[in-house]
Amino acid sequence: MRFADILGMASGGMWRNKTRSILTIVAIFVAAFTITLTTAIGAGVSTYLDKQTDGFGAPNLMQVSVAAEDDGDGPAVYDPKAQTNFGQTVSTLTNADIDAIAAIKNVDSAVPFEGSSPSYIQTNGDKFVLSSQQLVRGQTVDVVAGSAPKEGAQPEIIISPQYAIALGFDTNKDAVGATVTLGVSDPLQQVQTVEAKISGVMNESLLGGGRLWVNDTLQDKVTAIAQQGLPAEATDSYFAAVLYAANTDPETMTQIKADLSDLGFQGMTVEDQIGIAKQIFDAITTVLTVFGVIALLAASLGVINTLYMSVQDRTKEIGLMKAGGLSSGRVFSLFSIEAMLLGLWGSVLGILAAWGVGQAVNQVAAESFLKDLPGFDLMLFPLASLAVIVGIILVITFLAGTLPARRAARLNPIDALRYE
Template identity: 25%
Template sequence: MKTRDLFHDVFLNLTRKKMRTALTMVGVIIGALAVVTTVSLGHGLSSFLDQQVRAVTNPLAVEAWPKKGGRPGRAAGSMFRNIGKAPQEIKKGEEDDFFGSLKIKTIDNEMVERMRKIDGVERVQPKVFVLARSVQLDDDSREFDTIVVPWIDAGAQVLSTGPGFSSIDARECIISEAYLESMGFDSPDQLMGRTVTIRVTEHPMFALVGRGGLDSSALENFQNIATLLKNPPKNRVRMVFNLFFLLRDLANSEELKAMAEPEGEPVEFRAKVVGISKKGLLTNIVYVPDGFAMQMGRVLFNNEEMHTEKNWGMGMVLLAKSKADVPRVRLAVEEMGFRARTIEDFIGKLHDFFATLQSIMVLFGSIAFFVATFSIVNTLLMAVVERKREIGVLQALGATRGHIMKMFACEAAAIGLLGGLLGGLAGWAMAQAGNAFSHYKWGHIIGSADLFVMPGWLFPVLLVFTTLLGLVAGVYPAWRASRLDPVAALRYE
């Protein structure tokens, strides 16, 4: 039999019971719709955030963070993992995973000097964090929320209007375009040259670290309490007393005291607006020159020596001369024993996150496919019974077992293919609707970007998958049909 004729027969057979065929397809359609929608959303979000991150992050910056002894999470975890167990041997290479190694490492001058000498590095400066409470325009009583970002973290691509900073220490700022609307301006010129006040606060925990006061006593107290609860003494009164004293010690630890302390009064920094930055996902950003940012960062740590030769802090930022230098700088930083982080690392993690999220969502979609498989098997088994005499007639007319098997398997594959096609189209339509809705609802944030983007490979892969799914589901019914005894099939009423 010619393949074309086989496909024609398959089409005729499927259209004979249109409603049943359509109902059998529903599972495949739902699965395909779910997969297309979720994969498109994951892909679109991933691409959108990729663009957003690239738009506000300096591609030339390489961050350097201490590696050894700088993993407090793992070290603290080791303490609780071993409760009730015999002491563990510290193996080579795993020293940092044990509680005893917990210490906050800072960067010394010698390290900074070595970083400066790395080939391809233009500038090295500390990683600065600023805890800004508000930004306020002169002659305006309103305060607006803000995130203050050092200029080295952003890069020239974010500047939309204005000349930019006059120097690294200038008391100037570049303010997000989004503030124009909030502050009631029509054009960037109305904001350019005006003066704003940025209020920056100290954070007790950071201040504790900045002053070198973190002594880990809180963690030790937690460990003691855990040990006591795990191995309570027989004398309950003694246990209550012990617990009381341990809790008292915990409350007296520097860390907990710091946590309980109220934030200090904000410190005000006045800055002239010298530029307007493009509006991105984060609309409340104010960029400041790096030297100015360091001054603000010292407030956070409540330490005047912070970000100076006396205390560089916990991380450094190395500005590469060009994009081509970034991999080399990154490698040199790692060879110095630091963890290096570039925009690509961050974006890579972002993509990994969305890939994982997509996998989970696709897994949910697969449940529909799983159910659809049984639906196809059930429908075809019913069809085998219903068409038993017809199968007998075909056998009498010379159809081989292979032909009968092919016919049913192709019917199953066609259900999969058609279901995938319809579900895929429905998913695409849903994605378009999602884009229209997101533009309507969040157009002011996302602009013209699409949150649902269907990758080019998705549709063909989906169709191949659903066709194979149908084919697999059709194997057993097709086999049953092909093994029918022609005499019995012809006698079947």
């Protein structure tokens, strides 16, 4: 028997009892729909989080700060080096500390994080508050227009689309190359200004926390004003530093963290910072997917039932075909293909429906609750994962079909023809 004939006969068998087959397909449809939606949300969110992670820094980048004191043993001993900020004591790093960090095995280099930021940004009209930080090596931004600020003699800053609108530019492109004035407060609360070029416009990132990024030259100018006239002991103080690991092996990272901890510091990679949120999210999508899989298992019981009934209905036909020389193997494939066809219809329709719903949800989300997170597609439907879903459902329906198909294959033609 030719494969095309087996396929045609299996399909014909499936449609012989339309109601029964459609109900089974609907059960598979529900399962495929659920699984596709949860994987799509999973894919959408993790793609966005990955983009954020990439945007915040290279994987070999680690943010270093002084390890927090354990409060369990009562109040901390006073440290004259610590800065007091509205009653909160923040231990800071000195240049000597940074040299010590740079000397750790497998650390390429370490640079201090300058804490000074301008107070306002202005073109010709209103002044707007801002928070900025130096874009360190290895860090990338999600550029919409222009480019990220480059190291060089020219002071540069990259802004977000909201700032572009506020500063009076019609489009993001118009802002690129324009000059802005930044106001910086010196230690005597006198505001001095610095001019900078807008290198580009970027999507705001989740971890950026509304910060704009400046290049080294601009940061140096801002720091110079902010620390004008202060003694060396006061300026030799950074609340954090960034170190670059020689490689990104997990062992290297663990070793660097251990060495940092011995020196009284703590290191956090971008992964660490975003990791907790990602873990919680992964757990939720896993639970939802498990629900989908349970629905799929229930649906496969439906497939078994449908196929048993189909075998029962067609006992005589099977007997006739076996008497006519059809091998047991072909009878088996006839019914297992019928089961897989139910799976194929259910999964393809379920995926199409989920895709349609996903497009609608993405549109609504982008205009409402995800408005502040540009570049975030809530649901993504990568073709490969859709193919995997169809594949898994085909395998499961095949397995479900093996029981009835085996019964059909084992039918004795004489008994089958005598069957009433």
